[in-house]
Amino acid sequence: MPDRSRAFRKLALFAICLTVAAAFLVIKTFAQNQTTATATQAPAEKTVDEVQKNIQVLKGLPQSQLIPVMNFMGASLGVRCNYCHVNKGGVWDYASDEKGEKKSAREMISLVMNTNKNTFKGSPEVSCYTCHRGRTQVAHTVSFPMPTPEPRPSAQAQGQAPAQTPGQTQAQPQGEGQQQREALPTPEEILAKYYQAIGGSAAIDKLTSRVMKGTAVTSNGTELGYEIAQSGPEMMLATITTDQGVIERGFNGTAGWEKSARGIRDLSAAELTYFRRYSSLLRDIKLQDQFSRISVAGKPKIDGRYVYVLRATTATGQREQLYFDAETGLLIRRSLSITTPVGTIPEQVEFSDYRDVDGMKVPFVVKVSSTDPNVNVTRKFTEVKLNVPVEAKRFNKPA
Numbered sequence: 001m002p003d004r005s006r007a008f009r010k011l012a013l014f015a016i017c018l019t020v021a022a023a024f025l026v027i028k029t030f031a032q033n034q035t036t037a038t039a040t041q042a043p044a045e046k047t048v049d050e051v052q053k054n055i056q057v058l059k060g061l062p063q064s065q066l067i068p069v070m071n072f073m074g075a076s077l078g079v080r081c082n083y084c085h086v087n088k089g090g091v092w093d094y095a096s097d098e099k100g101e102k103k104s105a106r107e108m109i110s111l112v113m114n115t116n117k118n119t120f121k122g123s124p125e126v127s128c129y130t131c132h133r134g135r136t137q138v139a140h141t142v143s144f145p146m147p148t149p150e151p152r153p154s155a156q157a158q159g160q161a162p163a164q165t166p167g168q169t170q171a172q173p174q175g176e177g178q179q180q181r182e183a184l185p186t187p188e189e190i191l192a193k194y195y196q197a198i199g200g201s202a203a204i205d206k207l208t209s210r211v212m213k214g215t216a217v218t219s220n221g222t223e224l225g226y227e228i229a230q231s232g233p234e235m236m237l238a239t240i241t242t243d244q245g246v247i248e249r250g251f252n253g254t255a256g257w258e259k260s261a262r263g264i265r266d267l268s269a270a271e272l273t274y275f276r277r278y279s280s281l282l283r284d285i286k287l288q289d290q291f292s293r294i295s296v297a298g299k300p301k302i303d304g305r306y307v308y309v310l311r312a313t314t315a316t317g318q319r320e321q322l323y324f325d326a327e328t329g330l331l332i333r334r335s336l337s338i339t340t341p342v343g344t345i346p347e348q349v350e351f352s353d354y355r356d357v358d359g360m361k362v363p364f365v366v367k368v369s370s371t372d373p374n375v376n377v378t379r380k381f382t383e384v385k386l387n388v389p390v391e392a393k394r395f396n397k398p399a
């Protein structure tokens with residue numbers, strides 16, 4: 001008897017131990033999930049319905065995406081803000097529902113969100129652009145003469161990539177019917193070739209500053225004087241000369257500011273994001289550290305030249321594509337996209353006219369394409385200097 005009860009007690013104890021262990025495990029995994037969730041979410045951003053006055057369908061959209069979404073809708077329809085919003089005596093009233101177009105747009109936003117949710121499992125396949133293609137009116141049916149179907153890929157000359165419409169790239173492995181499928185290099189090999197092409201790791205490591213002078217051509221064709229000084233990984237100062245005077249924009253590593261005839265002000269969070277994205281010294285040089293995942297997406301042609309495409313994801317989940325000239329190894333295009341409820345918003349930077357400067361290769365033409373007209377600009381440099389001393393105090397907000 002005593003033996004049996006001892007055995008029973010042992011068993012009971014074992015059962016308790018198991019339960020406790022299981023409970024610990026649950027708590028532990030729960031805690032882990034909590035920490036990873038908070039780590040990726042960073043400080044919670046306000047949503048548009050918390051900040052704006054009259055949001056009915058875009059509820060939950062992060063505030064930083066409001067203007068990109070508005071620009072995207074405008075670009076998809078080929079219109080400006082005034083197509084949907086009223087401006088009275090120079091004052092915008094974005095919250096007003098006076099215009100029928102704004103109400104139509106609201107129904108369209110719901111249509112897009114519901115289609116993606118119900119038909120495409122939440123994947124952003126359909127956007128305003130899918131139907132509108134840069135116009136307010138959409139095509140309701142086929143028009144005559146009917147478009148001629150494209151020749152079948154097998155009809156293409158062998159060993160040639162399929163023909164492309166200008167500006168389009170097929171970021172997939174080479175066409176079918178290809179005879180010898182050549183092995184693509186690894187991401188590491190593509191990046192190593194790039195670093196070598198721009199001057200080698202010794203020159204990259206020793207790069208401390210860059211001063212560039214030239215012009216900036218805006219989306220409406222205006223040519224402005226443009227100068228940028230970049231020092232260390234973060235400090236930058238852009239000087240833009242317009243007919244109305246000089247505008248300076250600076251960032252000292254912590255604070256971003258603008259000085260113009262109208263006075264001195266702090267840059268908004270969105271302005272600072274753009275400024276840092278396109279103006280930091282090492283952004284397009286030290287690529288490896290910027291991504292947590294990177295893979296080779298193919299070898300299409302751009303403007304008649306083969307390029308290697310890298311598909312990369314940053315630690316925060318931002319997706320990018322990087323295009324390297326297959327022969328020279330140089331970075332010729334970098335594109336990124338933000339996924340929003342009304343569609344995937346693209347943004348692209350192109351680099352060309354690479355020239356030798358103090359042992360490094362520097363692109364003298366940098367073209368930014370965005371659905372935000374204020375960001376659309378082509379910078380053409382005439383003079384570039386590397387590793388020249390720039391006084392640190394020039395990057396601080398003027399008193």
Ligand code: HEC
Nearest residue numbers: 052053054055056057058070074080081084094095105106
């Ligand atoms: C195709 C129509 C359309 C265009 C073009 C458009 N908007 Fe909007 N906008 C809307 C709609 C619809 C809403 C309301 C969304 C909702 O109810 O969730 C809105 C809301 C807004 C709001 C929030 C107003 C508030 O306080 O409730 C702002 C700000 C705004 N738009 C700015 C702009 C700017 C700036 C542009 C030009 C870059 C622009 N919009 C272009 C349709 C448009």
Ligand code: HEC
Nearest residue numbers: 073101104105108109112126127128130131136137138342
């Ligand atoms: C599935 C196709 C489709 C999608 C996607 C779509 N639209 Fe439309 N849109 C239409 C059609 C069809 C009309 C009606 C055109 C007509 O009356 O001829 C229309 C009309 C409109 C109008 C009214 C135009 C006018 O002349 O009054 C606005 C504004 C509009 N769409 C905005 C948007 C916005 C913004 C988006 C993205 C959020 C969007 N649409 C997405 C098909 C689409």
